[in-house]
Amino acid sequence: MAITCFIRYQIDPFQHAAFSRYATAWGRIIPRCGGxxxxxFLPHEGTNDVAWGLISFEDMAAYERYRAALKADGEGRRNFEMAQTQRFILREERSWLAGIPATLNQAREVAT
Known part of the structure; x- marks a missing residue:
């Protein structure tokens, strides 16, 4: 994973189910489009109005190809429209991160 888009959502805390449906649809759409x-991730404890999404790409060129595929994807367009209509996303912020390879996917050690 060369770059990761880290999306922070401020969501309506009374519409977790709607955000969950939105995110579940991306579980089909994003891989199909190249991400x-x-x-x-929905809030579980503590702050109840912040959710997260993380999507990785080989590089920014791969992200641009993904964006083009996403714009052409009917289910993707419908998912965006549903979010706009239901207004459960109040704010969205995106940051681009580069993972430190030696720290990625480190499983905990199991005591024997």
Missing amino acids: DLIGY
Whole structure:
């Protein structure tokens, strides 16, 4: 994973189910359009109006190809429209991160 788009969502805390449906649809759409979906995350404890989405790409060129595929994807367009209509996303912020390879996917050690 060369770059990861880290999306922070401020969501309506009373519409977690709607955000979950939105994220679940991306679970089909994002891989089909060329992104490596790490996952979407809803609040569990603490702050109840912040959710996260993480999607990785080989590089920015791969991201641009993904964006073009996403614009042409009917299910993707419908998912965006559903979010706009239902207004469960109040704000969205994107940051681009580069992972430190030696720290990625490190499983915990199991005591024997």
